[in-house]
Amino acid sequence: xxxxxxxxxxxxxxxxxxxxxxxxxxxxxxxxxxxxxxxxxxxxxxxxxxxxxxxxxxxxxxxxxxxxxxxxxxxxxxxxxxxxxxxxxxxxxxxxxxxxxxxxxxxxxxxxxxxxxxxxxxxxxxxxxxxxxxxxxxxxxxxxxxxxxxxxxxxxxxxxxxxxxxxxxxxxxxxxxxxxxxxxxxxxxxxxxxxxxxxxxxxxxxxxxxxxxxxxxxxxxxxxxxxxxxxxxxxxxxxxxxxxxxxxxxxxxxxxxxxxxxxxxxxxxxxxxxxxxxxxxxxxxxxxxxxxxxxxxxxxxxxxxx
Amino acid sequence: xxxxxxxxxxxxxxxxxxxxxxxxxxxxxxxxxxxxxxxxxxxxxxxxxxxxxxxxxxxxxxxxxxxxxxxxxxxxxxxxxxxxxxxxxxxxxxxxxxxxxxxxxxxxxxxxxxxxxxxxxxxxxxxxxxxxxxxxxxxxxxxxxxxxxxxxxxxxxxxxxxxxxxxxxxxxxxxxxxxxxxxxxxxxxxxxxxxxxxxxxxxxxxxxxxxxxxxxxxxxxxxxxxxxxxxxxxxxxxxxxxxxxxxxxxxxxxxxxxxxxxxxxxxxxxxxxxxxxxxxxxxxx
Numbered sequence: 001x002x003x004x005x006x007x008x009x010x011x012x013x014x015x016x017x018x019x020x021x022x023x024x025x026x027x028x029x030x031x032x033x034x035x036x037x038x039x040x041x042x043x044x045x046x047x048x049x050x051x052x053x054x055x056x057x058x059x060x061x062x063x064x065x066x067x068x069x070x071x072x073x074x075x076x077x078x079x080x081x082x083x084x085x086x087x088x089x090x091x092x093x094x095x096x097x098x099x100x101x102x103x104x105x106x107x108x109x110x111x112x113x114x115x116x117x118x119x120x121x122x123x124x125x126x127x128x129x130x131x132x133x134x135x136x137x138x139x140x141x142x143x144x145x146x147x148x149x150x151x152x153x154x155x156x157x158x159x160x161x162x163x164x165x166x167x168x169x170x171x172x173x174x175x176x177x178x179x180x181x182x183x184x185x186x187x188x189x190x191x192x193x194x195x196x197x198x199x200x201x202x203x204x205x206x207x208x209x210x211x212x213x214x215x216x217x218x219x220x221x222x223x224x225x226x227x228x229x230x231x232x233x234x235x236x237x238x239x240x241x242x243x244x245x246x247x248x249x250x251x252x253x254x255x256x257x258x259x260x261x262x263x264x265x266x267x268x269x270x271x272x273x274x275x276x277x278x279x280x281x282x283x284x285x286x287x288x289x290x291x292x293x294x295x296x297x298x299x300x301x302x303x304x305x306x
Numbered sequence: 307x308x309x310x311x312x313x314x315x316x317x318x319x320x321x322x323x324x325x326x327x328x329x330x331x332x333x334x335x336x337x338x339x340x341x342x343x344x345x346x347x348x349x350x351x352x353x354x355x356x357x358x359x360x361x362x363x364x365x366x367x368x369x370x371x372x373x374x375x376x377x378x379x380x381x382x383x384x385x386x387x388x389x390x391x392x393x394x395x396x397x398x399x400x401x402x403x404x405x406x407x408x409x410x411x412x413x414x415x416x417x418x419x420x421x422x423x424x425x426x427x428x429x430x431x432x433x434x435x436x437x438x439x440x441x442x443x444x445x446x447x448x449x450x451x452x453x454x455x456x457x458x459x460x461x462x463x464x465x466x467x468x469x470x471x472x473x474x475x476x477x478x479x480x481x482x483x484x485x486x487x488x489x490x491x492x493x494x495x496x497x498x499x500x501x502x503x504x505x506x507x508x509x510x511x512x513x514x515x516x517x518x519x520x521x522x523x524x525x526x527x528x529x530x531x532x533x534x535x536x537x538x539x540x541x542x543x544x545x546x547x548x549x550x551x552x553x554x555x556x557x558x559x560x561x562x563x564x565x566x567x568x569x570x571x572x573x574x575x576x577x578x579x580x581x582x583x584x585x586x587x588x589x590x591x
Contacts, residue, residue, distance in 0.1 A: 014492075023493040024414030030401040031468065034461025035423055038442075039435065045445075046438030056444060105326065112323070118577060119330045122337070125573050125580070129522040130540040131562035134547045135340045138555065143352040145339050152356060178333070182584050189585035231429070238433035241524045245544060259433045266437050267529070275437040283434055290429065 043283075046276035054273035067277035077278075079253050080261040081285075087169065087257065088236030091176035096228060099183035100221070104213075106184075107191055117188070121181035132175075133245035137162075140171045165254030168247050172255060175242055183228055190224040191217070219302045226301045230293055234286055258282060337566075344368070344563045348556025368564075371546075371557035376534045380542065380561055387538040390455050391520040397460030398467055398516040399509050405462040406471035407497045411483065428465035432525065440529055454530045455523070459516075467512045470587050474508035475501060511583035514576055518569050539565045 016022060025032075050067060052060035071077050102120060106113045126132055139145050140161040147158050161167045194217065202212045240259040243249065249256030249264075262282070266275030338358060343351045344367050346360040354361070374380045408414075409421055439454070448454045462468055478501065486500045502509075524540040531537060537545070543565055546558050573580065 018492045018494075020412050020493065021414040024408050024412030024417060027408030027412060027494075027497070028405050028414075028417075028420055030460070031405040031424060031462040032420060034401075034458060034463040035420075035427065038439065038458045038461065038463050039427065039430070042435060042438035042442040045442055049441060054441075056441065105322075113326075116326055116330055118573075120333055121577075121581075122570075122573060123333060125518065126337075126522075126566045126569055128519075129566055129569070130524050130543045130547075131340070131565045132336075134543060134558065134562055135336055137547070138559075139336055139339065141352075143355060145336075145355050148355040178336075185581055185584045234429055235431055238431045240433050245524075245547070259436070262433075262437060266440070272437060272441060276441065279434055279437045283430075286429075286434070 046279060049273045050277035050280050052273040054276070055270040056272045057270075060273060063273070067274045068281075070274065071277060071281065076253060076256065076261060080249075080256045080258045083169070083254065083256055084237055084239075084258040087172065087176075087239065088233050091173045092229065092232045092236045094173070095177045095180045095232070096183055096225065098177055099180040100187050100225075102180065103184045103187035103191060104217075107188065117185070120184060124179040124181035127175065127179035128241065130241065130245060133242050136171065136175050136242070137246045162247060163251060165252055168251060168255050172239075172242060172246065175246075176236070176239070183232070186224060186228060187221065190221055194220050222301045223303070226293075226297060230290060233293070234290065237282070237286060237289075340559050341563050344556065344559035346556065348554055351555050351559070367554075367556035367560035370554060371561040371564075374542070375546065378535050378537070380539075380564075382535060383537050383539045383542040384564075386536060387521055387540070390452055390538055391517050393452075393456045394459040394520045395513055395516040397456065398462070398464060399513050401460050401462035402464070402467035402512060403471050403502065403505065403509060404497065406468050406475055407501055409468065409472045410475035411480075411496075411501070412493070424465045424468050426465070427463060428469060436525065436529065443530070449530055450532050451530070452536070455520075455526050459520075464516075466587060467516065470512055470583060471505060471508050473586055474505050478504050507579065507582070510576065511579040514572055514579055515583055518572065521569060 017026065049060055051062060051064055053063045053066070054060035106117055106120075123132075141147075142158050142160060146161070150159070159167060161171050198216050198220075199212055202216055207215060238259055239257055240263070243255055243257040243260050244263070247255040249260055258278075262275050262278045265278065266272045339355075342358050342360060343355075345363050345365070346354060346367075347362060347364050348367055348370075350360075372380045374383065405424075409417065409424070440449075443449060443454045446453075448457075482500050482504075483496050486496050491499060522540060523538075524544065527538050527541040528544075531541060539561075543558075543561060546561060
């Protein structure tokens with residue numbers, strides 16, 4: 001066959017595979033495949049089923065916008081959305097404030113503060129487990145530790161924590177705030193990165209501790225606060241296990257988290273098409289909310305412009 | 307004057323430690339209550355809820371709980387959890403590290419886009435995908451098996467780990483890669499011989515987090531595992547706590563205590579890695 005006259009060293013397959021742009025694609029291939037196969041494909045399939053009457057077992061029937069119409073006219077849907085927002089908006093800021101205060105208190109490194117940090121961090125590590133959810137249910141039960149301890153402190157009468165809408169939600173919020181430890185660690189390492197020279201300069205200018213906190217510490221922490229606010233809000237929107245085990249949405253749907261609603265509709269009432277529509281609406285809500293948070297960023301988050 | 311300041315600082319320090327210690331007790335009190343209740347005779351747990359230390363110690367709850375239910379022993383549930391967690395974690399660490407190497411060191415077409423996709427996965431928690439994935443895995447025939455609990459993790463689908471390791475690799479000087487290249491090392495050889503040994507701390511951190519999260523995972527087990535003998539601990543515990551299946555609170559607390567034991571042991575022995583992982587991934591967006 002017609003070969004070109006110039007003798008060009010023929011590259012072997014191994015050499016080709018070794019080229020940077022090929023190797024880059026090969027190395028990241030697991031993620032590319034996984035992303036397409038386990039995220040994009042399911043999302044696209046569910047985008048179709050969101051417009052169908054589908055119970056998983058029998059073939060889907062196209063129903064157009066019916067699922068969305070049902071959704072928006074369903075009181076339970078709005079209730080669960082409201083409950084979920086309430087939970088995220090109360091528990092996440094509370095947890096971050098708590099984490100920051102404790103981080104400031106434990107900033108000085110001594111042997112004993114290291115131990116305290118560990119103790120405070122422990123609930124974050126095990127808080128997501130079923131064991132803790134079960135424990136919580138028993139702790140706030142009518143004869144549980146919480147009521148018993150309250151009685152010892154002089155409070156009369158048993159509080160039915162899970163019997164009233166207000167208190168049932170607070171058992172879940174307390175559980176979420178109890179797990180402030182990992183945020184605390186993040187704040188601790190962010191605090192350590194603030195150069196001591198800034199505080200020295202502040203002292204020379206006559207700033208007291210409180211002024212130093214609001215003028216130096218807090219502004220420099222805003223990027224960390226922002227990032228954690230975004231991530232934890234998203235996770236707050238999607239809390240499942242704790243609600244599913246502890247309250248199951250009761251009483252009167254006052255703790256019916258969106259994810260639990262979605263689960264019940266899909267797997268207890270076999271309305272998977274409706275469930276798919278719910279998933280998409282949640283995705284849009286989260287995207288909008290995250291976008292909104294990012295839009296506020298330039299008003300309060302400090303950016304290092306050096 | 308000097309006397310006053312020292313006595314004042316001693317007082318201040320005492321108050322500080324009393325407060326911080328007292329708060330620490332409040333923090334771990336729920337856990338102490340669970341653990342110590344598991345050693346109380348089961349019918350006295352709620353009648354003696356005010357006292358932490360059992361007046362009579364018993365191991366009966368552990369014996370009763372270990373029997374499990376539906377003729378499946380709790381040891382089986384532990385082995386199931388161990389199998390799932392270990393396999394998923396191996397997959398996560400292996401796939402995330404090679405992907406992170408690609409992102410951190412190699413230039414190729416579409417890298418920026420792919421990296422953004424990875425960041426999106428960090429912000430897209432599993433719950434939103436619960437229904438879509440279920441429909442898809444049902445089509446793949448994965449429902450009723452462990453496939454959905456293990457296979458996806460071999461494809462670096464959790465951005466958190468890729469991000470953690472990419473950051474870590476970025477901190478390694480590139481001169482080392484160059485030197486190895488001059489010595490005739492291939493692109494993949496550099497990953498294996500140079501990068502991998504240097505990112506061992508990140509591999510451990512990632513491995514620990516993955517293991518803990520898989521161990522605690524309840525939602526996917528609830529969706530995909532149906533046979534009792536295939537239950538992981540999380541699902542078995544949930545069934546144990548249902549009023550219809552058992553009212554043996556002692557056994558329930560005993561098994562709950564055992565279920566958090568592996569995580570607590572990891573926490574005690576490998577705390578340093580956990581702290582580092584949180585600090586490096588939680589600081590920047």
